[in-house]
Amino acid sequence: MKRARNFNAGPAALPLEVLQRAQNEWLNIEDSGMSVMELSHRSSEFEKIHNHAIQSLKDLMEIPENYEVLLLQGGASLQFSMIPMNILKDGKRADYVLTGSWSEKALKEAKKVGETAVVASSKDEQYTFIPKVEDIKLNDDAAYLHITSNNTIYGTQWKDFPETGNNIPLVADMSSDILSKKIDISKFGIIYAGAQKNLGPSGITVVIIRKDLITDNDKIPSMMNYSIHSKNNSLYNTPPTLAIYLLSLVLDWAKEQGGVEKIAEINEEKAKVIYDAIDGSDGFYKGHALPDSRSLMNVTFTLPSKEAEVQFLKEVKQAGFVGLNGHRSIGGCRASIYNAVPLSHCQDLADFMKKFQESYKATEAQTL
The missing domain is CATH 3.90.1150.10 (Aspartate Aminotransferase, domain 1)
Incomplete structure (x- = not known):
């Protein structure tokens, strides 16, 4: 079969080597006599796959010890709500930089949770550029600064990131450029990304979060609560096991590329x-x-x-x-x-x- 030259924006191309390995393991994963889709998510076989995916991402991205990796569902779009629900406290405002449609959608959801402000935007110029870092004026009462690191629709990407310090976490939607270049994780409070562009198939969302931002709050619904997912190693409910398995294979492939x-x-x-x-x-x-x-x-x-x-x-x-x-x-x-x-x-x-x-x-x- 001749493979298509696939330039889809997402779900996007997966490495051929990953698909071939998945094909070879399709009916018998970890010598279990079952496909990965048939494994219990509480089984030792799946736990090995799950933890391998998390550790591989930590290794590849050089994620510091004071960060946690969560594997969640709902796409990056659910994070538009989860982030303000978890870290936008009363008396604070969430600052947003608008660089395209996805940052607009993130802002729209945050407005439903609390106070927000737009601190920079390229909307008036049809989102043809990324605002300069020095032009971003953070509010003193900002709970966080949110950016979209790469804009799939308009074809723009941040080259340098704002320096916000620990008191104002930098939050980045990296759905379309995570793992595409080296970044300093310590500059960010939260990085989140739907997997279906650089990490694997659709159905899994990676959240890299500084541990001090994970706080107990029993007013947040359990499925929206970072603390619940953290305490359960992202296994609070049945996860998308096939997507996590393919994520682990893509990360193995990334290591093999250098x-x-x-x-x-x-x-x-x-x-x-x-x-x-x-x-x-x-x-x-x-x-x-x-x-x-x-x-x-x-x-x-x-x-x-x-x-x-x-x-x-x-x-x-x-x-x-x-x-x-x-x-x-x-x-x-x-x-x-x-x-x-x-x-x-x-x-x-x-x-x-x-x-x-x-x-x-x-x-x-x-x-x-």
Whole structure:
């Protein structure tokens, strides 16, 4: 079978090696005589898988001892509510930086819980850039500062993170760029990420949280309470066992690639190939994001006309590329080049873009 060149924004491409290993273990995991989906989540076999996934993430991201890793459900969208419910105390305000649709949604949910404030935004400029760190003015009574580290829809990404100190935790939605580059975990109070872009399949959400932010509060519903999940090693209720198993395999694969630093090198090379095709097109392709805010995970661009975009998307699909339509809210085109997308697929896309430009211009010239 010929594998698709998959540029979907999420659920996204998984490493071929991971899928092959899962296939080999499909009917008999850990010599149990069962598939992972049939294991009890209280069994020793699954406990081994579960704890291996958590430890692997700690190793890869160099997570300090004063942080806990939780494996939760509900997607990153549930964290929009869980975070303020757990750490937005009375008399405090939650500060938000708006850089796209997902940060808007996070703010919307926080407003239902308590006081909020927008301390920086690029909305008026169609989210084409990330606000400068020095332009963020935190409130003295801020409970936390929330950012979205990478914006899948608009193709922008934070290059540097605000320094907030321990008293104002920095909270980051890293759903679309976690494990794509090395970061200093100690700068953050909470990092959360849906797995379905860089970590595995949909159905599991990783939360990396500083332990002092996990406090007992019996007014919070149990499933929304970090303390409950922490005390139960993320096994308070039946977890998505298959998703956690695949998460553990993806993390093993990441180690085999050389870890986060090596993955980051490859990601930079992949992005450069496609951005070079855009920048070298004499304006035929136009990137949405300003150059200093460009994402290494989601390359967003437009063509000279709607007709050209329709033709491009038709032909690129016929050529075996998948998932290049821009988000429905803004249109255009988008190549999501997460960790599992091979460099060769990015090179193939860049080659296609150059050939399409030549053929489209030639066709236009003939009709004049």
